[in-house]
Amino acid sequence: MPVNVPLRDYLLTRRSVGLAFLREPGPSDEELATMLTIATRVPDHGKITPWRLVIFAGESRVKAGEALADLVRRRNPDASEADLEVERSRFLPAPLTVGVISRPQDHPKVPRLEQVLSAGNVAFNLSHAAFAMGYAASWVTRWYAFDAEAAGILGAKDGEQFVGFVHIGTAAAVMEDRPRPALEDVVTTWSSPLQG
Numbered sequence: 001m002p003v004n005v006p007l008r009d010y011l012l013t014r015r016s017v018g019l020a021f022l023r024e025p026g027p028s029d030e031e032l033a034t035m036l037t038i039a040t041r042v043p044d045h046g047k048i049t050p051w052r053l054v055i056f057a058g059e060s061r062v063k064a065g066e067a068l069a070d071l072v073r074r075r076n077p078d079a080s081e082a083d084l085e086v087e088r089s090r091f092l093p094a095p096l097t098v099g100v101i102s103r104p105q106d107h108p109k110v111p112r113l114e115q116v117l118s119a120g121n122v123a124f125n126l127s128h129a130a131f132a133m134g135y136a137a138s139w140v141t142r143w144y145a146f147d148a149e150a151a152g153i154l155g156a157k158d159g160e161q162f163v164g165f166v167h168i169g170t171a172a173a174v175m176e177d178r179p180r181p182a183l184e185d186v187v188t189t190w191s192s193p194l195q196g
Helices: 005-013 029-039 059-075 081-088 112-132 148-153
Strands: 051-057 096-102 136-140 161-171
Touching (some): 029 051, 029 096, 029 112, 051 112, 059 081, 059 148, 096 112, 112 136, 112 161
Antiparallel strands (some): 051 096, 096 161, 136 161
16 A cells, blocks of 8 residues: 555644634535545444434524533532623534443453444544545544533533543634653553563
């Protein structure tokens, strides 16, 4: 297989674009369908599809934020208006957000961790797909990915959990890269069992 230079160079320079810097326009329905097709081409041993996706677009972004603010207000009646506004803005200003849900299943040959990792691959593939289609993306979790009630409000069912929310839009700024780890700090070569 020949070297795919543009793909290699993209992977060497890929970086997220923060939610605050994602603006209109977002992908069309046809572009989104392509992105989702790319996103779901991930390792899935056992062919059990241990994930699913929830789309937040248009007015549903505002409604999702309002629902989170209502939950916070109910739990903490003393929450400030500024705190509630943070919750209302969770899916803004990006024109589109895709929630990626892990739904691991009992399987004799596919451990649950492997199934969760498959869902993580969907989220990362979706980020790659957005960039490949000329958009930018940011994969985040936030508290509502791990809070069962909030996750349920956003579409998770019993036994499911969001592995993240991929915000997609047009980049409003060029982002500076962050420092990356030196390979010698994170890579070892195995040669023999470690001795206690």
